Amino acid sequence: MISTLPTDCLNKIFEFLEEDKATLHSCLLVSRLWCRISVEILWRNIWNFKWFNLAQIIRTLIACLPKESKDFLINNGITSIPISKPSLFNYASFCKVLSIPYLLINYCPYFHILTANSKNYLITQEILKMFMNQISSLKQMDICFDIDHYAYYNEFYTTYNFLNFINFPGANDCLKNLSELICCSYIDSEFFLQLSKICHNINSLVIKFEETVSVGINDLIFCQNNLKSISFSFNEGIFNRFRDDILNCFKTLTKHSNTLKKLFLFGISLPPIFINITFSNLRILKLTSVEDVDILIKFLVNNGKNLENINLMIHCDNKNSLDLAIAEYCPNLKSLIHKN
Numbered sequence: 001m002i003s004t005l006p007t008d009c010l011n012k013i014f015e016f017l018e019e020d021k022a023t024l025h026s027c028l029l030v031s032r033l034w035c036r037i038s039v040e041i042l043w044r045n046i047w048n049f050k051w052f053n054l055a056q057i058i059r060t061l062i063a064c065l066p067k068e069s070k071d072f073l074i075n076n077g078i079t080s081i082p083i084s085k086p087s088l089f090n091y092a093s094f095c096k097v098l099s100i101p102y103l104l105i106n107y108c109p110y111f112h113i114l115t116a117n118s119k120n121y122l123i124t125q126e127i128l129k130m131f132m133n134q135i136s137s138l139k140q141m142d143i144c145f146d147i148d149h150y151a152y153y154n155e156f157y158t159t160y161n162f163l164n165f166i167n168f169p170g171a172n173d174c175l176k177n178l179s180e181l182i183c184c185s186y187i188d189s190e191f192f193l194q195l196s197k198i199c200h201n202i203n204s205l206v207i208k209f210e211e212t213v214s215v216g217i218n219d220l221i222f223c224q225n226n227l228k229s230i231s232f233s234f235n236e237g238i239f240n241r242f243r244d245d246i247l248n249c250f251k252t253l254t255k256h257s258n259t260l261k262k263l264f265l266f267g268i269s270l271p272p273i274f275i276n277i278t279f280s281n282l283r284i285l286k287l288t289s290v291e292d293v294d295i296l297i298k299f300l301v302n303n304g305k306n307l308e309n310i311n312l313m314i315h316c317d318n319k320n321s322l323d324l325a326i327a328e329y330c331p332n333l334k335s336l337i338h339k340n
Helices: 007-015 022-027 033-042 053-062 067-075 100-104 120-135 147-158 162-167 172-177 189-198 214-224 246-255 272-276 293-303 319-329
Strands: 097-099 140-142 180-184 204-209 228-234 262-266 286-292 309-314 336-338
Touching: 007 033, 033 286, 053 120, 053 228, 067 120, 097 100, 100 120, 100 140, 120 172, 162 172, 162 189, 162 228, 172 189, 189 214, 204 214, 214 246, 246 272, 272 293, 286 293, 293 319, 309 319, 319 336
Parallel strands: 097 140, 140 180, 180 204, 204 228, 228 262, 262 286, 286 309, 309 336
Antiparallel strands: none
16 A cells, blocks of 8 residues: 555655664665665765765766776776666766765775876766766855864865866856855865855855955855855854954845854853844854954844844853843743853
């Protein structure tokens, strides 16, 4: 009886299992229909290594490459390309999440990246071409290398412009509905400028700031139509003051004062310029470096009435006055966490 359920009904049922990977895996062998629906959901985010083996992912993606790409790689001396029958599914088309760091930085023996080996670069490029061409609508993209791999990023980017995937055929359609982006401040400014021409529907933006801050970040922030969540993360010890380039990023957020619902600031104080800005729909506020309670209180005067969740790490005195201000200006608060 279950196997005869309409496909759209099965799809809705399986959607509830998106986070239950073990159950989805158990559905793979029930029938071809169940397998297809399960695979489509499982492959939305293949960068969760609790359930996926990176070497197997890369092998599968290489097997899914179009004939032209395989021929190109073979002609360039890459003889390990599998020449097997077509895959059961077009796995790449199911992907909704793309992680450039995970694709480039891994430690499995099958696929070494970030070396002087241009063959690895060619494989990466062909996989990215396939993604841009076959993913109809990418939802989430991570292009942020953590600080441990910053040197590798600089070295590899200087040798190979691996961010040129934004110019590949199909990239505009693939990226135009991107809703979540994780990036680093040092990414080449030209990439941000190109991305800002394509992506106008990002709802959630996470930026990890390092010493270098590309001017193109401001364009990317400004051009969004419905930005709901912003997270600025600053490397401890680098920013002990509000530099002009950092202030410009904060000023750009004023354009989204009516749509922003979540504001997360890690490793930096609340900027004084926010005192006079009203974020009319702000619901969640998280600050890990509260160094001036007076600035925060003034911010709450304008922005506390709709806040439902506040999470603070306080590095100063006057905690009592802050508690009184929260009680007065945050009538809809449901959760409050503050630590010293």
